[in-house]
Amino acid sequence: MARKHPRPDVSRRKFLAGVAVAGAASAVPPAQAATTASTSAPPRRPSALPPTMHVAVAESGTPKELSGSRIGGVPGSDFMVDVIKTLDIKYLPANPASSFRGIHESLIN
Amino acid sequence: MPEFLTCTHEESAVAMGHGYFKVAGKPLMTLCHGTVGLQHAAMAVYNAWCDRVPVIIVGGNDLDAAHRPPGVPTIHSAQDINALVRDFTKWDDTPVSLQHFAQSFVRAYKIAMTPPYGPVAISLDAGLQQEPMRNGEKVYIPRYVPTSPPQGDSGAVKEAARLLANAQNPVIVADRAARTETGLRLLVQLAELLQAQVIDQGGRMNFPNTHYLRRPRRAVSNADVILGLELTDFWATVNAWIDNGEHGVGINTSRIKPETKLISINASELLTKANYQDFQRFQSVDVSTPADAEATLPALIEAVKAAIPNDRRAAIEKRGEAAKKAFAEARERTRQGAALAWDASPITTARMSMEIWAHIKDLDWSLVSVSGVGFNWPNRLWPMEKHYQWLGASGGYGVGYGAPASVGAALANRDLGRFSVNIQADGDLMYAPGVLWTAARHNIPQLAVMYNNRGYHQEVMQLQRLSNFRNRVASLGNDMGPIGTSIQNPDIEYHKLAESMGWWAKGPIKDPAELGPAIKQAVAAVKSGQPALVNVWTQPR
Numbered sequence: 001m002a003r004k005h006p007r008p009d010v011s012r013r014k015f016l017a018g019v020a021v022a023g024a025a026s027a028v029p030p031a032q033a034a035t036t037a038s039t040s041a042p043p044r045r046p047s048a049l050p051p052t053m054h055v056a057v058a059e060s061g062t063p064k065e066l067s068g069s070r071i072g073g074v075p076g077s078d079f080m081v082d083v084i085k086t087l088d089i090k091y092l093p094a095n096p097a098s099s100f101r102g103i104h105e106s107l108i109n
Numbered sequence: 110m111p112e113f114l115t116c117t118h119e120e121s122a123v124a125m126g127h128g129y130f131k132v133a134g135k136p137l138m139t140l141c142h143g144t145v146g147l148q149h150a151a152m153a154v155y156n157a158w159c160d161r162v163p164v165i166i167v168g169g170n171d172l173d174a175a176h177r178p179p180g181v182p183t184i185h186s187a188q189d190i191n192a193l194v195r196d197f198t199k200w201d202d203t204p205v206s207l208q209h210f211a212q213s214f215v216r217a218y219k220i221a222m223t224p225p226y227g228p229v230a231i232s233l234d235a236g237l238q239q240e241p242m243r244n245g246e247k248v249y250i251p252r253y254v255p256t257s258p259p260q261g262d263s264g265a266v267k268e269a270a271r272l273l274a275n276a277q278n279p280v281i282v283a284d285r286a287a288r289t290e291t292g293l294r295l296l297v298q299l300a301e302l303l304q305a306q307v308i309d310q311g312g313r314m315n316f317p318n319t320h321y322l323r324r325p326r327r328a329v330s331n332a333d334v335i336l337g338l339e340l341t342d343f344w345a346t347v348n349a350w351i352d353n354g355e356h357g358v359g360i361n362t363s364r365i366k367p368e369t370k371l372i373s374i375n376a377s378e379l380l381t382k383a384n385y386q387d388f389q390r391f392q393s394v395d396v397s398t399p400a401d402a403e404a405t406l407p408a409l410i411e412a413v414k415a416a417i418p419n420d421r422r423a424a425i426e427k428r429g430e431a432a433k434k435a436f437a438e439a440r441e442r443t444r445q446g447a448a449l450a451w452d453a454s455p456i457t458t459a460r461m462s463m464e465i466w467a468h469i470k471d472l473d474w475s476l477v478s479v480s481g482v483g484f485n486w487p488n489r490l491w492p493m494e495k496h497y498q499w500l501g502a503s504g505g506y507g508v509g510y511g512a513p514a515s516v517g518a519a520l521a522n523r524d525l526g527r528f529s530v531n532i533q534a535d536g537d538l539m540y541a542p543g544v545l546w547t548a549a550r551h552n553i554p555q556l557a558v559m560y561n562n563r564g565y566h567q568e569v570m571q572l573q574r575l576s577n578f579r580n581r582v583a584s585l586g587n588d589m590g591p592i593g594t595s596i597q598n599p600d601i602e603y604h605k606l607a608e609s610m611g612w613w614a615k616g617p618i619k620d621p622a623e624l625g626p627a628i629k630q631a632v633a634a635v636k637s638g639q640p641a642l643v644n645v646w647t648q649p650r
Contacts, residue, residue, distance in 0.1 A: 073241030076207050080238065083211045083250050085110055087218050089138050089165070091129070091520065092111035093122040093547070095149075097142030099169025099185060102238025104140065107113060 077106040111138060114520075114551050117543025119146045121513040123153035123228075125544070126164040128477065128517030131313075131500040132525070134289060136221055137517070138165035143185040147193050147230075152507040157228040158197035159341075159387045160312070160504020161285055161377065163221035164228040166194070170203070171235040182235075191230045196384040199227035207237065208248045215251045223256040224288065224401040225376040260408065261374055261400035269336065269372045269396050270412030275421070276334035276370075278428070279305040280324070282346055283315035283402070286338035290496045292403035293317070296338075299410050302417075304429035305336075311488065312341060314499040319492045321429075321436040329365050336372045337394070338402040343373055344390035352574070372396040374405050387505070443489045455646040456621045458560065462486035464624045465530060465558055468632045472528040477518035477555065478511055479503065479534075484560075484650050487532070497527065509540030516548045519555040519640075528635065529555040533642070535596055535603065536565050542606055548640045549611025556635045557607070557642040558628065559616065563597040564590045566649045607642035616644025 051059065080103055096104060116122040119141050126137035141150050147168050157164045171177035171186045187193075191201035200220045204210040210233070217229040242248070261269075273279050281300055287293040296316050300307045306324040309316045315338075316323055329335055329347060337343050347369070351360040371394040378399035381388050398405065417425070447459035466487075475497045476487055493499050500518055503510035511534055519529035538545075538559075548555065569590035576583035576591070588595035604616035613634035615627045624645060631641035 073244060075238070076240055076242055077238040079207050079242060079248060080210055080214075080233070081110070083214050084138065086250055087215070087253055089111045089136065090133075090524075091114055091137050092139065093114040093116045093125040093137060093517070094140040095116045095119050095122060095142070095146065097140070097146055097169060098182060099143040099146075099171060099235055100140045100167070100233060100238065101169075102235060103167070103169075103233060104113075106238075107110070 075102065075106060077103040081106045114547060116547050118513075118541040119150035120153045120509060121516075121541050121544040121547065123150045123157065123164055123166065124510050124513035125517030125520070125547075127153065127157045127160065127162050127503075127510070128500070128514030128519075129521045130162050130164070130226075130517075131514075132475065132477075132497050132518045132521035136163040136165055136218070138167055141166055141168040143168060143170045143182075143190060144187050144193075145185055147190060151194055152505070153510065153513070154194050154228050154230075155197045155385070156503040156505040156507045156510050158199075158385075158505065160501065161225045161227060161339075162504070163226040165217060165221060166198075166228060166230040168230060168232045169235060169238075170232045172203075173234070173236055176236065190232050194228075194230055196382055197228070197387075198230050199380065201230040201232070203232040203234070204237070205234070207242060207246070210237070211248060211250050215253050218253060219256060224258040224404070225380050227380065258401035258404040259376060259379065259399070261398040261405035263408070265396055265398045266405065266408050266412050267416075269374075269398070270409060270416040272334045272370050272372060272396070273303055273305070273336060274413055274416035274418070276303075276305075276332075277424075278332050279303055279334045279336065280308065280328055280332035281305050281336045281338065282308045282310060282329065282340060283313075283338040284310040284340045285312035285501070286402040286406075287313050287315045287496060288401075288403050292406065293496050295403065295406040295410065299406060299413065301429075302410060302413055304425045304432065306432060310340065310346070311485075311499065312339070312501045312504075314493060314496045314501070317492075317494040318488060319494055321433045323436065324432075325439070327364075332365060332369055334370045334372065335365070337375070339375050339377070340373065341377075341387075342389040343371070343375075343394065344392040347371065347392070370395045372398075374398045374400055374402045374409075376401040447486060447490055450648070452621055453648065454619050454621065455562075455648055456619070456624060457648050458484040458650060459486045459490070460621050461558065461560070461624065461645055461647055462490055462532075464621070464628055465532070465556075466491050467625065468628050469528060469530055469556070473526065474498065474528045474530055475518065475522045476500070476532070477515040477522065477529045478531040497522070508537055511537040513541065513544040515555060515557070516544050516553055519548070520551075520553045523553055531555050531557040532560050533557045535559060535561045535563065535601065538603065539596070539601070543610075545607050545612060545640070545642075546610035552638055553640065554635045554638050555640050556628070556631055557612075557640065558631075559603050559642065559644045560647055561601075561603060561617070561644055562647050562649045563600060564588075564595045564649065566590070566594075568594045569649065602644070604642060604644040607640075607644075611640075613639050613641040614644070616642075617646050618643060619646040 122139040129137050141147050170190045171182050202213040204213045217231050221229045300322045306328050307316045307322050347365045349362045349364050373394045450457050479502045515531035522529045572591040573583045583591040586592045604614035607614040618624050627643050631643050634641040
């Protein structure tokens with residue numbers, strides 16, 4: 001739809017792009033440090049490193065932008081589900097897909 | 110809140126809604142991915158359109174070209190996505206605000222549920238779904254009030270009644286006339302009032318097959334008045350088309366006397382679109398009533414009562430006596446026909462039908478499949494008196510309808526405590542067999558008996574006949590049927606297919622003596638709540 005109205009502070013698209021960049025940047029330095037620290041007897045290179053605290057938080061914690069009223073209100077698809085509920089439709093057979101993930105998430109939660 | 114049922118194909122999801130409606134009388138909604146999902150769904154939508162069944166299709170789409178994710182989501186976006194199905198849906202919309210959605214969804218439901226019923230499509234913008242409601246945004250949900258079905262004009266009803274009441278040999282032909290049990294009862298009432306023979310074309314369960322007024326299709330030939338109720342094809346009801354005529358094209362011939370009066374009550378006349386040709390050939394009729402047959406029957410019955418002249422009552426009663434005799438003779442012929450090749454292997458379709466019947470006759474059963482694809486023994490041999498015992502066909506004859514529609518119908522029957530029987534064609538199942546998994550995953554029991562003739566037999570016959578017409582022998586390769594029409598070498602092990610998706614299954618059964626015990630076991634599994642499949646090798650038809 002055309003976005004005619006000013007939106008709340010957090011844009012879903014800008015937010016998602018921001019998380020991806022932050023995660024990629026913070027994952028690199030510890031691995032480089034492990035390979036360049038010693039010159040004489042290089043220790044056996046581990047196949048995987050434990051994540052740093054920063055990475056762990058980025059991957060599994062609740063990002064600061066998302067805490068609290070993270071999307072600035074009730075998702076539009078929650079209201080859509082309220083509309084659907086009034087018609088007493090018993091089942092919804094469907095194959096899942098990204099283009100309706102908004103309403104899918106509202107339906108199951 | 111609708112319960113999400115995981116489907117493995119959009120076509121299956123829509124067809125499940127199709128089958129569900131024909132038992133429950135209530136629509137289901139489905140969610141459908143942008144572009145490719147709706148393309149997958151399209152054939153099932155066409156079936157629902159042709160069969161006058163409501164399904165609510167809600168599709169995802171990401172309209173904003175400046176903000177949507179590039180790559181796949183953009184490939185799956187469209188400027189006017191519902192254009193894909195607009196020719197065979199009753200209505201569609203692309204709401205651009207939440208209030209717009211609320212109006213559109215309630216309107217879509219209302220349009221879908223107004224006879225003639227039909228599928229509707231609502232496209233949901235991804236941004237509209239995901240972004241929050243604006244602070245202080247006031248939205249409301251419109252109240253849904255059902256629309257009453259269109260009833261026939263009183264003048265046309267009166268004229269129809271006059272023709273029927275004064276006819277020597279009136280014949281009623283019904284296709285999708287009985288939307289509910291009420292429609293079935295009303296049709297019995299009208300038929301008995303006139304002692305008129307009834308041809309049930311089977312789009313729905315219109316008339317009990319145990320009633321002495323039920324007659325085969327050829328009964329139109331002696332009629333002087335024919336009442337057609339919600340006919341898909343009035344032209345073919347009163348005319349015949351012979352394939353491969355003298356010049357290699359079809360020949361048209363009339364099945365009726367030239368002076369026969371024709372009456373049509375058909376709500377589909379209110380819903381004719383131009384592109385797809387499901388409206389069939391044009392047939393001139395004497396009384397044309399664009400109205401819902403079931404809603405018009407009460408007025409028609411009253412008008413017929415008023416129109417029957419006193420001096421005709423004895424003649425009408427006499428018609429009934431003749432019909433009873435003809436009905437008894439036809440039953441006997443059916444029984445004799447069913448007994449032919451009783452012990453043959455592969456198993457005859459009549460034997461298979463009766464082996465199933467032996468195990469379901471004491472249950473509250475519902476036939477949830479189209480046995481008429483290839484044979485119609487259950488319709489001829491099983492006593493069918495309730496509206497849910499026969500659900501009609503796909504409408505659009507889009508193959509692949511049978512399996513998912515049977516699962517949808519079985520879902521509705523499960524909730525009503527009924528036992529679902531599906532005679533499952535092999536070619537039909539192979540379009541999207543994943544619906545077997547959906548049935549097991551969501552605990553939707555049914556008894557599926559494979560009508561496994563190992564071929565697309567209609568096409569076998571079409572090619573053989575055309576080859577004969579051209580004075581050639583159809584080339585079989587190493588198969589039973591002409592090249593390209595067999596489903597064998599290797600034979601598909603449908604019992605293993607079903608078992609792999611959580612079904613109780615047994616087969617392949619080729620010896621008729623083994624069939625009864627296998628069905629007995631399968632019925633026990635179904636009663637315990639599991640779907641069960643018996644893979645039966647059958648004669649072609």
